Amino acid sequence: MTNKIVAVQGNHPSSLNPVTDTSAFLANEIQNKYKIFYYDPKDLSIINKKVIAKGSFIKFNYQNKKFYKIIKEQTLDLAKCKFILIRQDPPFNLEYISTTYILDFIKNKVKIINNPTSIRNISEKLYSTKYLKYMPDTLFSQDINEIKNFIKKHKKVIIKPIHSYSGNDIHLLNKFNSKLINKFIKKHDHIMCQKFLPKINKGDKRVFIINGKVCGAISRVPKKGSYLSNMSKGAKPININLTKQENKISKLIAKDLKKENIYFAGIDFIDQKLNGDINVTSPTGLKTFFDLSGINLAKTFWKELKA
Known part of the structure; x- marks a missing residue:
């Protein structure tokens, strides 16, 4: 055995x-x-x-x-x-x-x-600081004044914990809310603040990386009235292709992750910008990709691993 x-x-x-x-x-x-x-x-x-x-x-x-x-x-x-x-x-x-x-x-x-x-x-969000030039304006901090200035500058901002998952505890802010943010920092310590990208209503793109290779992608379109593209939050998956820019960034990250000894990962784009989630703990989406495209990346996963 x-x-x-x-x-x-x-x-x-x-x-x-x-x-x-x-x-x-x-x-x-x-x-x-x-x-x-x-x-x-x-x-x-x-x-x-x-x-x-x-x-x-x-x-x-x-x-x-x-x-x-x-x-x-x-x-x-x-x-x-x-x-x-x-x-x-x-x-x-x-x-x-x-x-x-x-x-x-x-x-x-x-x-x-x-x-x-x-x-x-590899912190799933903090690792993305290597790729800030491909991302919307992003701040990692628990300094209340820095966060206030960031929200004042960008008007619409997404805030989220650094170590959460599946769209949990994510807020969209149209103005600085001292009480909410102080409570958020007290619960999560350092947080991630990011300029809101309105084209999220058209969906994000989840890219699958296996053994340093870009193997496929799906889009996840938030349900009406939502800005959360997680399928666990009601988003609808659709089949898509990557743009030239998304493919270029994905290949760069895939190469870096292989050097870091990460075999399987998922990265996300919104409006051709990396959203800063480098999923290495428990990447998802392969079953959905198979149902949409007929391409079985589980076969690729095991073939590459055994090779």
Whole structure:
């Protein structure tokens, strides 16, 4: 059984949506060749110098109403796996960071996607400061006066936490609101402020990067009256192509991420500008891309990884 296991560190399968979930899509693609072992981050331990996880061997079947089946519950030495996928949702908090330190212990024995050290080193929003010239005007701060000046300059501004996900806790401000911003800073410390791009109503673009290559993209159009392009917030996905400018920027970032030992990532554009989210913790959208285009990037994912 050694080396014929793919472990997925993620949210419990019962919480996943089979219509859109990328973790299940990746596991489903490889399960005829490898056994799939699923475990929750809280069930990860170091015991007697071994990295141990309590979880379940499971099978996925998109034809069934309950799209997964637990075959066997087990405690597993993760060094016996061929691959480990880090797929739990952010927020990127201390628990998340702790799991990367634990998995660091075996990263030279097992191929871990994405590399736990690299996940820790690349803040999904702060890493984008390397590419500010491709972004709308952006500020990272918890200085209330700097934020006030930024809002005064740009009139319409998006504020969001640095370590959140899925469009949670994002606000569109038309004027400086001292009470809201002070409360926001108290909760999130440093925050990201960005000039609002009104063309978000036409959709953003999510670009898929695998092994340093730009592999495809979808657009996500916010529901009427919303400025959130996350599908979890009701946005509608559509098939699109990248512009020459978007492709150029995507290739540049893909090359940099490969150097950083990031294998799988998602980056986002609004109106041909990078919006500053470099998704490396748990990139999504592959199942949706397949449904829209017929192109199966899960096959690409495993082919590139095994190569």
